[in-house]
Amino acid sequence: MSKVDLRITPSRSVLPASTEPQLLYALIELSAQSGATKMPRLPLNLCLVIDRSSSMRGERLQQVKQAAMQILDLLGDHESFALVTFNDRAEVVVSAQLARARAEIKRQISAIEAAGGTEMATGLALGVQELQRAMMPRAVHRLLLLTDGRTYGDEGRCVEIARRAQARGIGITALGIGSEWNEDLLETIAARENSRTHYITSASEITKIFTAEVERMHNLFAQDVHVRIALPQQALVRSLDRVRPFIGPLPVIEETDFVWTAALGDWPESDTQALLLEIVVPPLPVGRHTLLRMSLRFRTPGSDSAIQSHEQTLPVVFRDPNEVSDNVDPTVKHWLERLVAYRLQASAWQAAEEGKLEEATRRLQMAGTRLFEAGQVELARTVQEEATRLLRSGQASAEGRKRIKYGTRGLIGREEQS
């Protein structure tokens, strides 16, 4: 039997009984135990969309080809594979087909050569088309995009194509390598459920990241995961963000009075999921109160339409303000600190774009401080360096920007242990 462990940790479990509203943070950790029996594996419908512009020449393209061949070996005979390349134009190299004629497919992959510029939109459109040719019921559809360059003039079209695909249940993994690609575009493309983006800092990581992504798709623990958050009268959800496996805001909707919902998408078993919730708590009298009723609804692969659910509540004690300490839970503080660093750097780039360089620098420096205190010393130094560069030259470096944007979200290199 599959089991979900749902744990809610508040920033403080004893709150002062005050006459004013107050803020409470809650870390919500979801972990999956599929138990002894292996979860049924859903067939994968995969399309790689690969940038083959001239800057990919050499080790990058070599590694990509090798990674594509390894992925092919990971697929079963009933799974679908396609490969599209793009430079100034796009081309279907391997049309959507069951992963059977492996030698022939590998020959086609090995013939790919690098040349020309980067025009992503047509490549994405062809990739989506290949996936749609192989649509199977109850399959996992995934487009894996890799680019090392900046596409010009068709960014809007790229996002449109991505949204259309995502609305049809196609998840997108957008991977950037080197320092020239457009991190804002990839972040926007991946800002939907079942999608993610990652910064590949070295060509030698390509194979590892490609195969890890396929393995994640092969081990889905649950699909269509939704959270439902019920609060007491007059309480509010201020925000909900994902903090693990990577940091990013989650759209949350008040469905009926004091009940909020958010969609989390599919859940690969290897991902520990954690969310950070900010609640505005109304004044409540001394005593014990249930501040939060949370339920998780999802389908498990193989069980068709049966919806499973899991519920958890958060009791909190209200006391006389003089008896309440102002200490906060260190784990909640850690993730909040990293979330705040992510928000600060995001608003710093925005300020920089508006020409407010001092404001941008201040925010970056505070982001550095938060990262420093959260133990992310190396990233804190990068942030500090870019803050200085920004103040002096009016511009951050392309690589520094990527390291900060993706680093604060936990989207660079190795997945963190903790």
Add this chain to the structure above:
Amino acid sequence: MIICNYCQAQQLDGTIFCTVCGASLIHTQPQRQTTASLNRAASEAAQLVEDEATVLPAPAIATTGPAIVLVVLSSGRRIELPAAPELIIGRKDQQRGFFPDVDFSLDGGYDAGVSRRHARIVRFDNGYMLEDLGSSNGTFLNRQRVPPGQPVQLHHGDEVQFGMLLARFEVSS
């Protein structure tokens, strides 16, 4: 309601990091929400800024040699340093009655990991030396860590970092 010490923004009780500037608000005491207290808070803040804006008043002794300045890069604040044989750099601690010659409290020193007794600048011959006083988060001269207790020479235009707080050392002759 609490008021951020760093940017004076009003925040809900229980807020851990200021939503405006990101500074830590843990242990910031709630204020009663009356206009009187708001005014008081505002005037206190203004007063603090005044107190802190200048370092120790320049001593009456005749200044010999060039004037030295520390420029805090985030705020642009120029701290003109008095001519003294030794200048302690850190963060003031009123409770313990500790007042350094250069106080970074209002430059976000606490958040930037500046220790109370962080470093000192010592006058020698016609130059200046920088010494880390065993600070928790280190002192860096032009991005090189300064080992505690081992003074290094300072030059005009050097970049000095206390914890995460970045400043430039200037000598104006």
